[in-house]
Amino acid sequence: xxxxxxxxxxxxxxxxxxxxxxxxxxxxxxxxxxxxxxxxxxxxxxxxxxxxxxxxxxxxxxxxxxxxxxxxxxxxxxxxxxxxxxxxxxxxxxxxxxxxxxxxxxxxxxxxxxxxxxxxxxxxxxxxxxxxxxxxxxxxxxxxxxxxxxxxxxxxxxxxxxxxxxxxxxxxxxxxxxxxxx
Amino acid sequence: xxxxxxxxxxxxxxxxxxxxxxxxxxxxxxxxxxxxxxxxxxxxxxxxxxxxxxxxxxxxxxxxxxxxxxxxxxxxxxxxxxxxxxxxxxxxxxxxxxxxxxxxxxxxxxxxxxxxxxxxxxxxxxxxxxxxxxxxxxxxxxxxxxxxxxxxxxxxxxxxxxxxxxxxxxxxxxxxxxxxxx
DNA sequence: AACTCACTGGGCAGATTGTCCACTGATCCA
DNA sequence: TGGATCAGTGGACAATCTGCCCAGTGAGTT
Numbered sequence: 015x016x017x018x019x020x021x022x023x024x025x026x027x028x029x030x031x032x033x034x035x036x037x038x039x040x041x042x043x044x045x046x047x048x049x050x051x052x053x054x055x056x057x058x059x060x061x062x063x064x065x066x067x068x069x070x071x072x073x074x075x076x077x078x079x080x081x082x083x084x085x086x087x088x089x090x091x092x093x094x095x096x097x098x099x100x101x102x103x104x105x106x107x108x109x110x111x112x113x114x115x116x117x118x119x120x121x122x123x124x125x126x127x128x129x130x131x132x133x134x135x136x137x138x139x140x141x142x143x144x145x146x147x148x149x150x151x152x153x154x155x156x157x158x159x160x161x162x163x164x165x166x167x168x169x170x171x172x173x174x175x176x177x178x179x180x181x182x183x184x185x186x187x188x189x190x191x192x193x194x195x196x
Numbered sequence: 197x198x199x200x201x202x203x204x205x206x207x208x209x210x211x212x213x214x215x216x217x218x219x220x221x222x223x224x225x226x227x228x229x230x231x232x233x234x235x236x237x238x239x240x241x242x243x244x245x246x247x248x249x250x251x252x253x254x255x256x257x258x259x260x261x262x263x264x265x266x267x268x269x270x271x272x273x274x275x276x277x278x279x280x281x282x283x284x285x286x287x288x289x290x291x292x293x294x295x296x297x298x299x300x301x302x303x304x305x306x307x308x309x310x311x312x313x314x315x316x317x318x319x320x321x322x323x324x325x326x327x328x329x330x331x332x333x334x335x336x337x338x339x340x341x342x343x344x345x346x347x348x349x350x351x352x353x354x355x356x357x358x359x360x361x362x363x364x365x366x367x368x369x370x371x372x373x374x375x376x377x378x
Numbered sequence: 379a380a381c382t383c384a385c386t387g388g389g390c391a392g393a394t395t396g397t398c399c400a401c402t403g404a405t406c407c408a
Numbered sequence: 409t410g411g412a413t414c415a416g417t418g419g420a421c422a423a424t425c426t427g428c429c430c431a432g433t434g435a436g437t438t
Contacts, residue, residue: 034274042267049265054394063417068396079273083231083265085224087359091261092216092366099281099311099318114354121361127350129281136281136348137355140362166318168309172296173319175357177269179303180322184274236425245386250427 034079036185037062037192041070042080046178049083094122094140096147097168100154101133108159110134116157122150133164216261218367219244219374223252224262228360231265276304276322278329279350282336283315290341292316298339304332315346 037060044056053071057064074080089097104113110128117123117137125138139154141147147167155163185192219242226238235253239246256262271279286295292310299305299319307320321336323329329349336345367374 042269046266049267052394053396064395065418066416069415077273078270080267081270081273082268084268085227085231085262086264086266087224087363088260088263089359089362091259091263092362094362097309099309110352110354118355121365123355124359124362125357126353126355127279127281128352128354129348129350131348133348136350138357166311166313166315168311168318170292170310171308172292172310173300173305173308175307175320177271177306180271180274180276180306181269183303234425235427246426247387248385251384 033188034181034184035070035192037066038070038074038079039181039185040192041067042074042181043178045083089124089140093142096141096144097171098139098141098147098151098165099168100137100139100151100163100165101129102135102137102154102163103132103161104134104159105161106134113157113159116159117154120150120153120157123154215370216363216366217252217374219248220252220256220261221363221367222374223249224256224363225360227265271306271322275324278323278326279353280321280323280329280333280347281350282319282321282333282345282347283311284317284319284336284345285314285343286316286341287343288316295339295341298341299336302332302335302339305336 040060041056044059045051051059053067054064057067060067071080102113104110113135114126114128117126117135120139122139122141123137124140127136128134129136137154139147139150141150144167147165151163151165154160222242223238226241227233233241235249236246239249242249253262284295286292295317296308296310299308299317302321304321304323305319306322309318310316311318319336321329321332323332326349329347333345333347336342
């Protein structure tokens with residue numbers, strides 16, 4: 015509906031290699047919906063030749079658009095029902111790296127970002143209970159270089175992590191449409 | 197090495213169904229490392245019978261420990277190189293739900309949580325450029341019920357999202373060890 | 379002692395994979 | 409305009425894997 019965002023195309027990365035076909039998007043969507051689907055079955059559902067699907071998949075993997083088909087593990091199902099976002103302030107002298115490494119050694123730390131703004135690091139952590147969260151946070155504070163932390167607990171997740179809408183959006187913006195030739 | 201955390205076992209959920217075997221953990225790890233691996237190959241690598249792997253997988257899927265094998269898509273590879281965390285304050289009268297629904301309609305919003313603390317919602321968004329991020333944030337602000345937003349940009353991601361350390365940690369804590377019988 | 383559960387090792391038909399091939403259109407360029 | 413290149417088609421092949429069945433064994437429970 016809306017015209018292309020004016021910034022579109024200003025970054026070289028998104029012009030050349032980083033673009034996706036409508037067929038690519040449909041393929042990804044299909045695989046997302048029914049993950050352990052074979053190449054042959056995909057080709058049938060998409061109405062294209064098997065070789066095409068195979069080639070597309072190879073290309074998507076080679077370009078890094080699809081990074082893998084890892085099993086998606088639910089921390090909740092493992093008993094880690096509490097999710098929190100912890101922002102850290104660190105002692106700048108030490109630098110980010112040693113702190114990140116320290117955090118990486120804590121299994122409950124699922125993700126770490128360096129960020130702009132008042133804090134230095136943002137990490138997502140899980141725990142079995144609120145009390146258990148305290149234990150995890152204590153471990154975080156114990157990491158050398160961490161000065162102080164501040165946590166917010168995620169009460170609910172109305173929109174769980176997803177990429178599909180994005181995938182389906184790209185071909186639209188790029189004007190790429192796959193047309194079956196025969 | 198360390199004794200069980202004192203809180204462990206206080207939550208009923210983590211006692212009964214929510215536990216994982218050492219074999220389960222190795223299976224998940226194996227699949228994570230080489231995702232499109234067949235059941236047969238897994239059984240070979242793990243040194244167990246094919247039926248066992250098949251049964252374990254079915255069980256992990258049925259219990260929701262493994263939620264799927266979706267293709268992992270990299271937003272960066274699609275040109276969305278900017279990641280930001282946006283916290284929202286909403287007009288409480290409206291409630292969270294309508295806002296979440298509004299946010300869900302924006303493809304660049306990858307994830308939404310309701311949170312404790314000064315703000316009401318936390319969401320992860322991506323954009324093609326910093327300027328493009330402004331466009332996305334504008335869309336967020338336009339969602340009915342959103343009062344104000346505050347964003348931090350993720351400069352780097354020293355620890356990308358991962359669950360494996362957690363998976364490998366569970367059997368240790370539960371004292372479950374898989375021992376091959378024959 | 380009987381039972382249940384999980385795992386083993388084997389066998390089977392049918393489907394899928396990886397990998398070839400020749401052929402067709404579309405696009406690009408000298 | 410002719411030639412080259414690229415992506416896709418449709419078909420073929422042997423090798424492999426899948427889903428499903430079975431009987432037997434060991435461990436833990438009741």
